[in-house]
Amino acid sequence: MAADPHDELAGTEQPFVSHLIELRDRLVKALIAVGVVFGVLCLWPGPSGLYDMLAAPLVAHLPKGATLIATNVISPFIVPLKITLMAAFLVALPIVLYQVWAFVAPGLYSHEKKLVLPLVVSSTVLFMMGVAFCYFFVFGQVFKFIQSFAPKSITAAPDIEAYLSFVLSMFIAFGATFEVPVAVVVLARMGIVTVEKLKEWRGYFIVIAFVVAAVITPPDVVSQLSLAIPMCLLYEVGIWAAQLFIRHTKAPDDAGAGESAST
Numbered sequence: 083m084a085a086d087p088h089d090e091l092a093g094t095e096q097p098f099v100s101h102l103i104e105l106r107d108r109l110v111k112a113l114i115a116v117g118v119v120f121g122v123l124c125l126w127p128g129p130s131g132l133y134d135m136l137a138a139p140l141v142a143h144l145p146k147g148a149t150l151i152a153t154n155v156i157s158p159f160i161v162p163l164k165i166t167l168m169a170a171f172l173v174a175l176p177i178v179l180y181q182v183w184a185f186v187a188p189g190l191y192s193h194e195k196k197l198v199l200p201l202v203v204s205s206t207v208l209f210m211m212g213v214a215f216c217y218f219f220v221f222g223q224v225f226k227f228i229q230s231f232a233p234k235s236i237t238a239a240p241d242i243e244a245y246l247s248f249v250l251s252m253f254i255a256f257g258a259t260f261e262v263p264v265a266v267v268v269l270a271r272m273g274i275v276t277v278e279k280l281k282e283w284r285g286y287f288i289v290i291a292f293v294v295a296a297v298i299t300p301p302d303v304v305s306q307l308s309l310a311i312p313m314c315l316l317y318e319v320g321i322w323a324a325q326l327f328i329r330h331t332k333a334p335d336d337a338g339a340g341e342s343a344s345t
Contacts, residue, residue, distance in 0.1 A: 108181040115177040120170035129162030139221035212260030220308045227304045266320025
């Protein structure tokens with residue numbers, strides 16, 4: 083069968099083994115990037131320094147003289163290393179995602195690249211924004227609110243492993259929340275739902291946002307509002323972005339059909 087002269091990918095097919103080799107090389111490069119950043123962070127500011135930075139929002143609101151404790155013998159060694167590895171992955175995330183992009187890009191049409199590359203970049207930026215929002219704003223407000231309710235007879239001394247688990251769950255929750263615009267754009271661009279329907283479902287989404295916030299955040303008003311309100315605002319951003327993406331990432335045939343219909 084003759085190749086379609088309009089097919090951009092004609093003649094670019096590669097054997098399955100070549101794909102596996104390239105995938106291996108991309109994974110190795112991504113792991114090297116994470117490893118290099120991990121090594122740099124181990125030198126400065128160091129695992130203990132990173133943990134002190136992560137614990138700072140909580141320590142700032144503990145009673146005078148109170149500190150975090152370690153109930154496990156190896157926790158003072160393992161927990162800071164886990165935090166360093168987590169930080170290394172976040173710092174190296176743009177390189178990791180670039181390797182993913184470089185692997186899949188040759189198999190995409192030009193109009194698909196216009197869709198995928200902005201989504202990869204925006205999802206990375208939005209996730210980091212969610213983590214930063216959680217650390218710099220939410221943690222301080224939540225810990226202040228919780229400590230204000232603590233009885234005077236209780237000396238707060240949280241365990242460092244429990245604190246790490248709490249921090250990771252909150253980071254993932256807020257990072258995923260900030261991906262709402264990306265999810266809206268993908269659903270609209272794939273034709274699963276129209277922009278008009280998304281606008282009609284605003285009220286339902288607000289209810290869903292508050293239910294989700296109540297389930298995945300601590301049982302306090304501050305953290306729930308801090309998650310639900312950005313979700314609602316980001317939903318509106320997603321609707322606006324979906325209109326732009328649909329307009330600028332149409333396939334050539336779809337664009338031509340649209341022009342013909344308009345004439």
